[in-house]
Amino acid sequence: MIFTNIARLEGRALLRGVIKRLGAAMKVHVVRAPVERCSIDLLERNYRLRHTIFVDMQGWEAIRRPDQRDVDDFDTDDATHLLLTDGDELVGGSRFTPLEKPNLLQTVFSGLVQGNLPASPSLGADWTRFYVRPDRREGRRRAPESAALFCAVMEYALLEGYAFITFVSTIYMLEHGVSLGWRITPLGAPAIIDGKPTVAAWIEVSEEALANVRRSTGQPALGLLDLAPTGRTGPAIPVLSRY
Amino acid sequence: MQVNADLMTTIAKLQEQQDSSGICEIMYRAIGNYGFESFIISGLPDRGVDVRPFVLLSGWSDEWYERYTGLGYVHLDPVARRCFSTTLPFDWSEAPYDHEADLPARRVMDEARDFGMADGFCVPIHMEGGMQGVVSLVGDATQIDDKARLELHMLALYAHGQLRFLNSSRSDRSIKRAITSREGEVLKWVAAGKTASEIADITGLSQRTVNQHCENAQKRLGTNNRVHTVVEAIRHKLISL
Numbered sequence: 469m470i471f472t473n474i475a476r477l478e479g480r481a482l483l484r485g486v487i488k489r490l491g492a493a494m495k496v497h498v499v500r501a502p503v504e505r506c507s508i509d510l511l512e513r514n515y516r517l518r519h520t521i522f523v524d525m526q527g528w529e530a531i532r533r534p535d536q537r538d539v540d541d542f543d544t545d546d547a548t549h550l551l552l553t554d555g556d557e558l559v560g561g562s563r564f565t566p567l568e569k570p571n572l573l574q575t576v577f578s579g580l581v582q583g584n585l586p587a588s589p590s591l592g593a594d595w596t597r598f599y600v601r602p603d604r605r606e607g608r609r610r611a612p613e614s615a616a617l618f619c620a621v622m623e624y625a626l627l628e629g630y631a632f633i634t635f636v637s638t639i640y641m642l643e644h645g646v647s648l649g650w651r652i653t654p655l656g657a658p659a660i661i662d663g664k665p666t667v668a669a670w671i672e673v674s675e676e677a678l679a680n681v682r683r684s685t686g687q688p689a690l691g692l693l694d695l696a697p698t699g700r701t702g703p704a705i706p707v708l709s710r711y
Numbered sequence: 712m713q714v715n716a717d718l719m720t721t722i723a724k725l726q727e728q729q730d731s732s733g734i735c736e737i738m739y740r741a742i743g744n745y746g747f748e749s750f751i752i753s754g755l756p757d758r759g760v761d762v763r764p765f766v767l768l769s770g771w772s773d774e775w776y777e778r779y780t781g782l783g784y785v786h787l788d789p790v791a792r793r794c795f796s797t798t799l800p801f802d803w804s805e806a807p808y809d810h811e812a813d814l815p816a817r818r819v820m821d822e823a824r825d826f827g828m829a830d831g832f833c834v835p836i837h838m839e840g841g842m843q844g845v846v847s848l849v850g851d852a853t854q855i856d857d858k859a860r861l862e863l864h865m866l867a868l869y870a871h872g873q874l875r876f877l878n879s880s881r882s883d884r885s886i887k888r889a890i891t892s893r894e895g896e897v898l899k900w901v902a903a904g905k906t907a908s909e910i911a912d913i914t915g916l917s918q919r920t921v922n923q924h925c926e927n928a929q930k931r932l933g934t935n936n937r938v939h940t941v942v943e944a945i946r947h948k949l950i951s952l
Contacts, residue, residue: 583714640868642865646873646876652726656714657861680876683879
């Protein structure tokens with residue numbers, strides 16, 4: 469049973485579409501407050517997997533917690549989680565925080581931001597905690613899990629009416645995002661963080677960006693946007709955040 | 712630190728380009744500002760695999776390009792080799808090889824020098840899924856500072872990403888669709904009559920991954936089954952036996 473909670477969006481049926489079938493058993497779940505009873509367990513598993521990946525594996529010590537759950541100041545009722553499952557297993561995820569609310573970019577990583585946002589903060593969201601479970605990334609290919617998440621991220625941003633998404637990542641993600649057909653603009657010069665060149669940037673959200681990511685990853689269009697309000701184009705969201 | 716305004720303009724322009732000739736022009740102008748003369752942007756194939764289908768954009772002279780690609784120099788070149796072991800850009804002169812014992816490597820470096828390519832700056836590109844690429848600039852790398860290095864790194868990432876995007880969207884019907892180096896490696900073993908489980912043992916990949924590589928190659932080449940995929944890969948010189 470899947471759960472969506474998209475109270476902000478008018479028309480729950482529309483959002484329900486976001487929960488879609490990707491291949492045999494993969495599904496993207498949109499989880500936000502108030503979290504439905506059936507999503508509570510999935511969200512909890514997300515926090516634990518995030519701790520494993522971001523702290524134990526990537527060594528982000530600043531967010532280490534004794535309870536082995538990665539829950540930070542931005543896992544609030546304002547956050548929306550896109551969680552990817554394959555059967556019963558959680559295999560990937562991403563978090564969005566509206567830029568009008570307290571967010572990671574403008575607090576912890578504000579030193580990376582020198583330029584202005586491309587539009588009003590009300591038109592943007594900060595994309596954080598992108599991950600695919602490491603055992604799903606083996607082999608020389610773009611994992612279908614990543615592809616599904618990238619497509620879901622852009623689709624979600626369009627549905628929410630965002631014009632852009634911000635992210636903080638190693639600069640290598642710029643190449644990945646651009647190769648998906650996304651337009652990505654740095655918000656400042658890169659800096660070395662934890663020994664890695666790191667940059668803040670924004671991705672333009674647009675119908676074209678969605679078409680491009682679908683085409684370049686071979687993910688089928690699901691017709692979701694046919695139901696969504698149209699006419700909003702503009703800057704789009706980046707997809708590859710390490711933080 | 713503020714982002715270099717010229718770099719921001721160049722990045723924006725690169726992402727507007729719809730063909731590689733536009734990217735070529737922008738790259739020449741951009742690297743010229745840092746004192747570099749020429750460049751090549753390419754994927755790096757596994758041992759024994761022809762590099763030509765992996766080349767995204769070449770600014771090399773025709774003569775050197777033919778020589779380098781035709782003679783399989785990519786597999787001897789210490790600069791290309793070093794890309795597999797570092798994520799950070801490096802000067803060509805920092806690419807290690809045994810000057811006494813590794814004669815093929817020395818030949819490539821000496822010949823490059825004879826072609827007026829004595830020094831350069833190399834940006835390794837690590838793609839998702841472990842595929843390897845490179846943006847290599849020809850010119851004097853000793854004169855650029857750390858800030859310029861980081862800017863050239865960004866420039867290289869954008870140029871490579873945009874070329875890869877253009878390549879993926881244009882080549883839907885193109886016969887000359889490149890396969891990844893790992894797919895090429897797996898297909899070579901298929902061509903040698905190995906089963907998926909044997910290939911898994913040989914390459915250290917899981918059987919599931921081996922099968923996935925075959926399916927991906929099949930999808931890229933638009934073929935109908937494994938034999939058809941191998942035949943097409945050989946016919947288009949994507950693998951050599």
